[in-house]
Amino acid sequence: MSDTNPYIEGIYNYCDRWCERCKYTDRCFAFQKQLADGIDPLKKDYTPEETWAYVGKCFAEAMEMLRQYAEEQGIDFDNLPEVEEEPPSEKAARLQAEGRNVHIEYVKCARGFFEANETYFEEKGKASIEWVEMGITGQEETQSRWDRIVDQADVIKWYMFFIGAKMQRAAQGIDGMYDNTWESPEQSDANRTARILMVAIDRSIAAWRVMLHVFPEKEEAILQALSLLAKLRRMTEGAFPRWTEAGPDVEW
């Protein structure tokens, strides 16, 4: 970061997009740009029209930037040559396919857990209130226990689809890790993506462990979710053994 530039380069491409919980909002160009455009990234109730109007504006700006860049590089933006895309290597294709399959299983398992146990959670909640009313447990202690459970459920839900999307992006980029585009293979898009993917997997694992501790009677479903996450973790670490060296230089 230069003295005049407060932003961490590209941080918004390799984060978990959970701005409410991000400690780098003041150093994130994407976040600050939205604020400058009159959009509050933390506000959730924008109408679809407002959202699409903003997406359209960003898209138009991006196209303009691309045009300018093409002009500078002497590229005729309106007559781009046909480029034949190289098929992915066997390694990339395998990672994509296996990652997709395991992730689909994981989503089924995680969604199933919350859907199948809705009544169970309600009953547990009611029982907790009764315990407080009978003086068996304290209100504060019970409240903080439930806050923790809700927080961990939020973590699991936030990363549920994110993990699949990032796995695909990392796998797609694996063939280009050694391109000259990147400062080093560790700083390639694929390896940087793998880093946030590992963070998401590890946080999900930690959240499921809390669930297991609180609801041991739901062990079977929780262990299944944990084992699928462990598989995704092994696959990611196997393909990107140097993920810890990826930027940006922040602590997630």
Ligand code: SF4
């Ligand atoms: S870096 Fe932080 S503020 Fe910026 S998009 Fe990601 S989560 Fe949001």
